[in-house]
Amino acid sequence: MIRLEKIIVTYRTDAGIHEALAGVDLAIERGTSCVIIGPTGCGKTSLLYLLAGLLEPASGQVILDGRPLSGVRRQTSLILQQHGLFPWKNALANASLGLGIRGAAREKVMGTTRTLMEKMGIWDVRRSYPAQLSGGQRQRVAIARSLATDPDLLLMDEPFSALDAMTRESLQELFLGLWKERSFTSVLVTHSIEEAAFLGNRIVVLSPRPGRVLGILENPEMGDPRYRLSESFHLMCSGIRRLMEGSR
Amino acid sequence: MKPMRSAAQPYTLAAVALAAGWQVAATALNTEALPGPASVLVSFARQVRGPLGIHFAVSAYRVLVSLALALVTAVPWGIAMGRMRRTDALLSPLVYLIYPIPKIAFLPLVLLLFGIGDGSRIFLIAFILFFQILVTTRDAAREIPREYILSMRSLGAGRLQKAFHLVLPAVLPKILTSLRIGIGTAIAVLFFVESFATSTGLGYFILDAWSRLDYESMYAGIVGMGLLGAVLYEFVEVLDRTLCRWTKI
Numbered sequence: 001m002i003r004l005e006k007i008i009v010t011y012r013t014d015a016g017i018h019e020a021l022a023g024v025d026l027a028i029e030r031g032t033s034c035v036i037i038g039p040t041g042c043g044k045t046s047l048l049y050l051l052a053g054l055l056e057p058a059s060g061q062v063i064l065d066g067r068p069l070s071g072v073r074r075q076t077s078l079i080l081q082q083h084g085l086f087p088w089k090n091a092l093a094n095a096s097l098g099l100g101i102r103g104a105a106r107e108k109v110m111g112t113t114r115t116l117m118e119k120m121g122i123w124d125v126r127r128s129y130p131a132q133l134s135g136g137q138r139q140r141v142a143i144a145r146s147l148a149t150d151p152d153l154l155l156m157d158e159p160f161s162a163l164d165a166m167t168r169e170s171l172q173e174l175f176l177g178l179w180k181e182r183s184f185t186s187v188l189v190t191h192s193i194e195e196a197a198f199l200g201n202r203i204v205v206l207s208p209r210p211g212r213v214l215g216i217l218e219n220p221e222m223g224d225p226r227y228r229l230s231e232s233f234h235l236m237c238s239g240i241r242r243l244m245e246g247s248r
Numbered sequence: 249m250k251p252m253r254s255a256a257q258p259y260t261l262a263a264v265a266l267a268a269g270w271q272v273a274a275t276a277l278n279t280e281a282l283p284g285p286a287s288v289l290v291s292f293a294r295q296v297r298g299p300l301g302i303h304f305a306v307s308a309y310r311v312l313v314s315l316a317l318a319l320v321t322a323v324p325w326g327i328a329m330g331r332m333r334r335t336d337a338l339l340s341p342l343v344y345l346i347y348p349i350p351k352i353a354f355l356p357l358v359l360l361l362f363g364i365g366d367g368s369r370i371f372l373i374a375f376i377l378f379f380q381i382l383v384t385t386r387d388a389a390r391e392i393p394r395e396y397i398l399s400m401r402s403l404g405a406g407r408l409q410k411a412f413h414l415v416l417p418a419v420l421p422k423i424l425t426s427l428r429i430g431i432g433t434a435i436a437v438l439f440f441v442e443s444f445a446t447s448t449g450l451g452y453f454i455l456d457a458w459s460r461l462d463y464e465s466m467y468a469g470i471v472g473m474g475l476l477g478a479v480l481y482e483f484v485e486v487l488d489r490t491l492c493r494w495t496k497i
Contacts, residue, residue, distance in 0.1 A: 080399055085399075088417040101403050
């Protein structure tokens with residue numbers, strides 16, 4: 001269970017101090033998939049960095065399992081917008097890095113990484129560097145790396161936005177399958193309405209900067225890959241769109 | 249396998265072109281101060297198994313130790329300055345003040361501190377290289393994208409792991425570039441530091457031959473310096489190919 005209480009995040013530019021988030025209250029249940037959607041620059045990335053322990057709020061606090069969050073946490077994995085892969089490490093070295101840094105035994109590191117990479121269809125390209133991989137493959141490596149450490153909380157910053165439509169949909173389905181199988185808590189940030197409706201148990205709509213919660217939508221039917229084609233999916237998308245448009 | 253062939257072929261070509269130009273200049277100038285390549289090569293081949301080879305080895309030793317010394321001192325400081333704002337604010341002005349001063353001007357002091365042996369020669373070369381490698385490393389460390397830093401932090405990396413998995417590999421290509429530039433500087437300085445109070449090294453060999461008006465030997469020594477540089481450059485190329493493979497794709 002994650003609680004955000006009266007979170008205010010500020011950032012500094014030459015023109016002064018601005019608010020990125022202006023008082024966000026939010027609760028995320030354990031094991032659910034929460035999608036945060038909002039226009040570009042609404043502070044959703046700040047929200048994610050906050051949950052990752054990479055950013056301190058100006059005021060308010062993040063409570064995780066009853067305790068205030070302070071700094072980076074071992075059971076949290078973060079996937080950055082540009083995947084955060086290191087260009088000097090090949091796919092295998094990138095995917096196994098998180099486990100390696102945690103000091104796991106070599107056989108465990110290799111075993112776990114291999115199982116995940118095989119499952120995600122990227123074992124064959126394990127010797128390739130990120131620059132040699134397609135966008136979809138890179139994203140798979142990033143997901144493999146973040147799941148190798150068996151996190152209870154996975155944070156993702158617009159993970160599928162740079163991919164072509166077909167790759168995006170197949171990765172969304174892959175992600176959905178992994179989430180159902182491993183039951184981690186997922187917080188995904190996106191600006192795509194369809195992605196929010198497809199991947200979120202709960203969809204949190206943020207206002208343009210400074211970000212506030214405009215509304216929260218429950219999305220009970222998500223979880224089935226065929227949901228995308230259903231009537232209720234389109235109704236959900238319209239609901240999100242209305243909330244977002246109402247803010248303008 | 250490949251590297252040897254790919255390196256040898258262009259070198260043969262370059263050597264032939266160089267020898268041709270040299271021959272043209274030697275014929276045109278028609279002076280004792282520039283003998284043709286053939287007689288110089290004969291002189292080189294004759295002496296390389298004897299004194300010239302030993303002088304070459306001594307010079308190579310001096311340059312290699314200087315390069316290594318400059319690397320192991322400049323890289324950590326460069327990384328510290330590039331990644332820690334306060335260290336940088338403190339040290340950068342100091343570096344900018346000392347960097348432009350011709351270090352050779354400190355020769356009397358260096359001789360006093362390190363004596364007239366190899367110590368002061370190696371120190372002087374390393375001292376000059378230090379600043380070139382320091383500034384390049386610092387700038388490279390400064391430019392590491394924030395995304396990589398955040399990614400590393402979110403993986404829970406400690407200081408040492410960050411240095412090993414992130415900072416070093418990120419700055420390595422630039423360090424190798426600074427080494428390539430540094431090799432040219434090092435050999436130029438090498439010639440200077442071998443021009444006084446020594447009877448070993450290619451610099452000494454060249455100047456000694458000159459004083460005896462033995463121009464063939466003098467140019468044989470110059471050829472030796474060229475070869476020394478080329479060997480060092482190729483060594484950096486090998487490092488580049490093995491350690492920075494990711495930049496070649």
